[in-house]
Amino acid sequence: MKPQPASNCSTWRNFLVACFRPVDAASAILFRILFAALAAGWAWNYLASGRVTQLYVDPQFHFTYAGFQWVHPWSGDGMYLHFIALMGLAMMILTGCFYRVACLLFALGFTYVFLLERTNYQNHYYLILLLSWTLPWLPLNRMLSVDAYRRPQIASQSIPAWALLALRFHIALPYLFGGIAKWTSDWMLGQPMEMFLSTKADLPVIGTWLAIPGVGIWMSWCGMFFDLAIVPGLLFSRTRKYAFLLCIGFHLTNAVLFSIHIFPWLMIAGSTIFFRPDWPRRFLSAEPVTLSQKSTWRGSTGQWVALGLVIIYAGFQVIWPLRSRIHSEPTSWTERGHLFSWRMMLRAKEVGIGFALRDPATEAVVNVDHMQFLSTEQSEKFARDPNLILQMAHFIADKFEQEMRRRPQIYAFALVSLNGRKPQLMIDPNTDLASLQRNTSIGPEGFVTLHEPLRSPAWDIPIDQWRNHVDLPEIKFLQRMSNISPTVNLAGTHSLQTIEKD
Numbered sequence: 001m002k003p004q005p006a007s008n009c010s011t012w013r014n015f016l017v018a019c020f021r022p023v024d025a026a027s028a029i030l031f032r033i034l035f036a037a038l039a040a041g042w043a044w045n046y047l048a049s050g051r052v053t054q055l056y057v058d059p060q061f062h063f064t065y066a067g068f069q070w071v072h073p074w075s076g077d078g079m080y081l082h083f084i085a086l087m088g089l090a091m092m093i094l095t096g097c098f099y100r101v102a103c104l105l106f107a108l109g110f111t112y113v114f115l116l117e118r119t120n121y122q123n124h125y126y127l128i129l130l131l132s133w134t135l136p137w138l139p140l141n142r143m144l145s146v147d148a149y150r151r152p153q154i155a156s157q158s159i160p161a162w163a164l165l166a167l168r169f170h171i172a173l174p175y176l177f178g179g180i181a182k183w184t185s186d187w188m189l190g191q192p193m194e195m196f197l198s199t200k201a202d203l204p205v206i207g208t209w210l211a212i213p214g215v216g217i218w219m220s221w222c223g224m225f226f227d228l229a230i231v232p233g234l235l236f237s238r239t240r241k242y243a244f245l246l247c248i249g250f251h252l253t254n255a256v257l258f259s260i261h262i263f264p265w266l267m268i269a270g271s272t273i274f275f276r277p278d279w280p281r282r283f284l285s286a287e288p289v290t291l292s293q294k295s296t297w298r299g300s301t302g303q304w305v306a307l308g309l310v311i312i313y314a315g316f317q318v319i320w321p322l323r324s325r326i327h328s329e330p331t332s333w334t335e336r337g338h339l340f341s342w343r344m345m346l347r348a349k350e351v352g353i354g355f356a357l358r359d360p361a362t363e364a365v366v367n368v369d370h371m372q373f374l375s376t377e378q379s380e381k382f383a384r385d386p387n388l389i390l391q392m393a394h395f396i397a398d399k400f401e402q403e404m405r406r407r408p409q410i411y412a413f414a415l416v417s418l419n420g421r422k423p424q425l426m427i428d429p430n431t432d433l434a435s436l437q438r439n440t441s442i443g444p445e446g447f448v449t450l451h452e453p454l455r456s457p458a459w460d461i462p463i464d465q466w467r468n469h470v471d472l473p474e475i476k477f478l479q480r481m482s483n484i485s486p487t488v489n490l491a492g493t494h495s496l497q498t499i500e501k502d
Helices: 004-019 026-048 051-057 078-095 099-116 123-137 146-150 161-181 193-198 215-235 237-258 263-274 279-283 301-326 376-384 386-404 463-468 473-480
Strands: 022-024 158-160 348-358 365-368 409-418 494-499
Touching: 004 161, 022 161, 026 051, 026 078, 026 123, 026 161, 026 263, 026 279, 051 078, 051 099, 051 376, 078 099, 099 123, 123 161, 123 263, 158 161, 161 215, 161 263, 161 301, 193 215, 193 237, 215 237, 215 263, 237 263, 348 376, 348 386, 348 463, 376 386, 376 409, 386 409
Parallel strands: none
Antiparallel strands: 022 158, 348 365, 348 409, 348 494
């Protein structure tokens, strides 16, 4: 009997050899076509619906990611031309025309758009970004492509198995970590699902059913188990058909209830990658192809280096989404560790927010209408994240510093209801936000501890009536600031309700 280490080494080598064996390219090529079609449709929708104008042209200020403050929208008609170019590149990927160059340019162009506006973060945009940077490395132009027609020497009916595994890995990420992220007390108690469903009570046929008490809890648990079980269900041949039918039903339901753009269609298309590689041929009753069993794994230096990079990348994608678990304060409240973690539909925040500017020289205090600088969508989303409130405060301070010739103090009053809780102050209203470092996460000491438990039914007091129902000593800071405008109070703050859907 061989020693155990040798057995492990042999198993590892057999796995690598299997990864470099050819498999039918049909399913991966179909995914290329579907992905590109959805990407082109997304770009067209942004142009036709006016979202390019609303998100990137009209706003005077854009919320940024840490380290990318230097990324700015194109001037003039640049943003419209950029989206037209993205649509054209997506069509080139679809047809396999100069495939690798088109994929690389699309990845660069999409990443640029992704970085422009942090309030427009969506988990499916993050998935598209990861897939966009993966596609240039995959040989998905070997068939049904202009490239294969122009260069017959690259034409092939097969691809290496690792290319298929790369696609499966990325599609599995939002499923697996979306399920793990739902291991929270709020989700298991049915929030914010109950709040989501309460807004759909007017839907025909199913609206009455959605309003039944307990449906939110039932759907919450079903959603969590679906996310955790769907990938294993798709991997095993005995359960694959049933899992895929469940997948279609799940995503169609999400499309109807939550209007989450192209995400349901992207995940349905992506889920087909777990079927046998030749399933499109069998579905169309086409002739099967004969594949060589010869592996291209040789253990060369280049292959080992590439393998090491892939392991580092995959390890990062597995570890990074779990970082929110190391924070003592709830991620849904502070937003620390929320982005890039596949945290979907976990929080509903209703926010009343206002900004006050204080001149340190004269001690005069005035209100600042922050909404004049933002689009409607920015206004609806930024106040749920303390870091974005900090960015807004710095923008206001910078803008008025040019007029006043001295740095003003900026205070924010952000009263927040999370998942139906009684509203609480999210940051200290006595803190001069303009004096804090930009893009620095406000630590736990800057937040009010969530003492209010989840209620049944959830808090449903209209935001303009909160003043009569919330007793917070911190509100007295309004009176302590000299010459303060009388409109800086709960009734005068700008209100919004942001229900995270993706």
